[in-house]
Amino acid sequence: MKFTKAKFVTGMASGLLAATLLAPVAAVADGHELILPSLDYRTGPYAPGGIPYANGYADYFALLNERDGGINGVKAKVVPCETGYNTKKGVECYEKTKNIGSGALAYMPLSTGITYQLIPKVTADKIPLVTIGYGRTSARNGQVFEYVFNPPATYWDGATVAIKHVIDSEGGADKLKGKKIALVYHNSAYGKEPIRTLQALSEKMGFELTLLPVDHPGQEQKATWLQVRRNRPDWVFMWGWGVMNQVAIKEAASIRFPMEKFVGVWWSGGENDVLPAGKDAHGYKSVVFTAVGDGFQTHEDIKAYVYGKGKAVDASFEQRIGETHYNRGIYAGALVAEAIRKAMADNDTKKPTGVMVKDAFEGLEISDERWAELGLANFTGAVKLSCADHRGPSKIAVQQWDAEAKKWSIISDFVEPMDDVTTPLIKADSEAYAKENNITPRDCK
Amino acid sequence: MFYRETGQFKTNYSDDRAIFPIAQDRYGIMILLAIAFFVIPFTVDDYWGNAIFLPLLIYALIAMGLNVLVGYCGQISLGTAAFMAVGSYASFKLMTSFPGLDFTIVVLMSGLITAVVGSLFGLPSLRIKGFYLAVATLAAQFFIIWLVNKVEWFYNYSATGQINAPERTALMFPVTGPNAPILYKYFFCLIIVVLAALVTKNIVRGRIGRQWMAIRDMDIAAELIGVRPLTTKLSAFAVSSFLIGMGGALYFGVWLGAAEPTEAFGIDQSFLILFMIIVGGLGTILGSFLGAAFLWLFPIAFKNFMVDSLGLSTAMSEHLQIILMGGLIIFFLIVEPHGLARLWQITKEKLRIWPFPH
Structure with missing residues (x-):
């Protein structure tokens, strides 16, 4: 009997507690x-x-x-x-x-x-x-x-600047024909954002786009990078966030994908993203719109x-x-x-x-x-x-990670995105x- | 003393068979409904509406749906979020394909579509049981979410795979979209949830519900006394999915207004609903409401208390809240393994003999 009484009391008490605490206490501002x-x-x-x-x-x-x-x-x-x-x-x-x-x-x-x-x-x-x-x-x-x-x-601007960087590195827009670019993205509204633009660009420039979604929270990417290894894309773009970035960079390192051909969006370009991979992350790039x-x-x-x-x-x-x-x-x-x-x-x-x-x-x-x-x-x-x-x-630039100095450095000019591509899509x-x-x-x- | 039914004589069968045969219960529920219909709507603001009452009602509806399947019919399902997704996407497609359609009809049709899909995924339950069925429903979870994320038709070819609820009306009152007043949204959900609870309660008290419980308690014995497993199990899947589908339509259309499949309908949603009915009480309608309240309101209450009153940092309070919730769930399950609904029943029994327990 005692036990049930305790139950009753706890039940009532927790109910009351919940009711009183739900109301948000508005911060009282002085002035x-x-x-x-x-x-x-x-x-x-x-x-x-x-x-x-x-x-x-x-x-x-x-x-x-x-x-x-x-x-x-x-x-x-x-x-x-x-x-x-x-x-x-x-x-x-x-x-x-x-x-x-x-x-x-x-x-x-x-x-x-x-x-x-x-x-x-x-x-x-x-x-x-x-x-x-x-x-x-x-x-x-x-x-x-x-x-x-x-x-x-x-994001669409970021995608076009990433492509511009590829053009610069490959030495001309005509060199993109027949190249393979893979997009590793967070399988959500965020990660899917650049797809439209990249598809439009792939039609225009003739590169082949492979889409590799990574599901929330992004810790499991073995299968994704196995596909990268099999497809051997020339470049990998990444739209990742949170732990997904660290995992992707580590996985890319483990299949020995060249880091200077791995370009992330600005949200995949933080210190926390590259530090866990240590020296292997050397040369990883991301687009960026603020100085470092x-x-x-x-x-x-x-x-x-x-x-x-x-x-x-x-x-x-x-x-x-x-x-x-x-x-x-x-x-x-x-x-x-x-x-x-x-x-x-x-x-x-x-x-x-x-x-x-x-x-x-x-x-x-x-x-x-x-x-x-x-x-x-x-x-x-x-x-x-x-x-x-x-x-x-x-104005968007490309930054690159220096694993020795543990610093990002901006390696390109701040360039304008391809508004002619994105404006009709917008x-x-x-x-x-x-x-x-x-x-x-x-x-x- | 307060809760004695002495002197309440039943003189006909309909009185005897009432949902609440005891007068105190009847008055209690009437007062609750009166508060829900006449007090809350006129005091509610955007915060209380959108962050507290709407999710509470919608989760209660969905939990009720799962309770039909798991609590009453004993078929374990981990695919709840997928069925919510079916309801949400059905309502989205109906809303955008037939702009003039009344939202009430959209909700009902989303429920029906989900019932069909649910029955389909219920077919394996005829051959496999228990944990194995849980795994089969897990397949539904992953398959359906993958499907609506993959096939562009489901999200009307939008660039991001997000779905957004346009403004739609129910009987001329706008209930979806950002400009719909919280009052209408609340009333709309309340009416649907109350009606659904009433219908479900009557189903589980009647022949169909008894068949479900017979299957739950011992399927071979049930079969021997003439309960057909095929129709019984599939009807449980259908009714359950119907409720979950309606809940999904409200979840997306009325409450969230926008959804992306992997987050809004992830596996953790399935678990959340399952925990709601386990903590609330398997096989009770009341338990669905209590469980939804417990798992939705306590985290918010803790957060508000720790951040606003104690002044802890948001990260610290989030971590503490996770610990506290885990602790509370374990505590309640140890104190009363049959859930909060059972706790309420014990309370009633105590009140009945109070203050002379012997």
Whole structure:
């Protein structure tokens, strides 16, 4: 009898506990703050990429708060929410954070799956969604995707620059005829993104494209690389993320695939991806849209103002400042901060709304001089977005891993992607989306 | 004291055969339904709707479907997520091919399509049993997900293999798509789930349900007393898949709005649903709801508590939450192997004799 009583009590207690804890406690802000949710992931198989990026984003705003007292005197509050790269958790995080304080000002989920989920939601809630170098490529068409921005590069751009690199290495576009290129990709919306472009290019240039999907989470790739070994492609491209990258590079090394013919997208080009393979990873390449290393004023300031004052989210990260994914976090932070600054100036307010920030993004211009003022001289190309063009000018380079020095170095010029190939594809895809969802494309004049 | 049926006399058969023969139960469920229909909808915001109540209702529906198969008919299935995928993709194809179709009909038809597919994959159950059947349904899991990921027709040739739910209405009210108000979405799911629960409860109380349980308890004996294994097992697969298919249509159409096959319908979803019915209680309708609540709400509750109230870092709280959930599942299964539904039954029995237990 005693036992059943205990059961009863535990049952009731746990029920009550659950009920009281479900309500999210909204962060009480003292005064007005700029709410910037960070849907990040520091756990699970995608944490190797998620952690540096999330730290870069958080550190940039911590720097603005510490050094400049926020943006025009208003402090930024980065609200982290763990998604584990899982779309359901991502949506839960979105719903939880969107109404904090005066409302969220921008989202950057660092997940193509979550991006797809959020595109209709942010459009309904009027909050800009900024997906730098990921997400839905056709969101470049601002006439259809009003609240989604994808500067400075899309997956399709990455694919065309990878092909440009192949052309340069092989010594001419005509040399591609009859060559074999294999794409090793994460079998999800993310990994499938470049396929359309590569197919279009393969028709145009006459190379043979082999598609090799790798299922989530990507730890099992023996069969994939056996196929690579059998097919003997001349080049291998990779659209991988998280542990999948490390495993792929190790597997490529184990079948002795030449690393200088193995090109990843920017998300497959982090330090965490190549370090586990040790010396074997020497020569591995990836395309990239930000500079490498920590030799920038901003990085120095972050070390001094954020880590020096103990304001960092992840204090153990100090030695890794300047990693490629970290730099992308900084890039994302700088874009959002500049858009908020512009929204404040344009509307003469200290309390911008999501719509104001969206409008600011549509007129956002960060020239090379402005990047230098921000302490990021030669960090990346200029940004210039408009109502119709939500990507703007794009500059992409190729970086290569030096396993001796344990450093990435940029080995090519920053070149423009093949917009002539992607523009018709973007048009077709965004129009299909508009038709499926009854969206009348805006008139951007 | 509170829960004594003394004095409640049944004077006719229909009273005796009611779903809730005891008045307290009847009032209890009425109050719950009244709260669900008249209180929650008018207090719910986007967060509570999209992150708590919709998933709760939809998972409860899907768990109920699996419970019919595993709990009532004793056929172990690991292919739940695949059948959800069938429901989701059926609803997607129906929504995009027939834009004018009412979403209620889409949901029902998705259920029917899934029932056909489910019965097909149920055929091996006539020859193989137990763990071997689990392996056979695992084949369904991998095959169906591979198929919808591979054949472009299923996702309307979109560049990424993602499917997106366009805006559709049920009786003129928009229930899918980003602009549908949470109120409509909630009501739509609630009505479907309540009706499904009512129908399922009546099926399992009746002839068909008794046949399922006979097969579950001892299939040879059941066969000897005249239960046909073919129709019984296949009907369990069909009813189960019908519910799961409807759940899948709601899961994709109403709740998520977009889905990609490998993640939304991965094997871990199958396990999640299976854990829901094991923790909630095999062979009970109530258990499906309790299990869904337990496995969906506790992780969120832990997360909110640890991050917002204790101020732990998000990564730390995620790890702690996984540990705590694992611990809680083991704890509840040790305390009550028959699930949360059994725990509730014990509670009722205690309340009946309280405060004089002897």
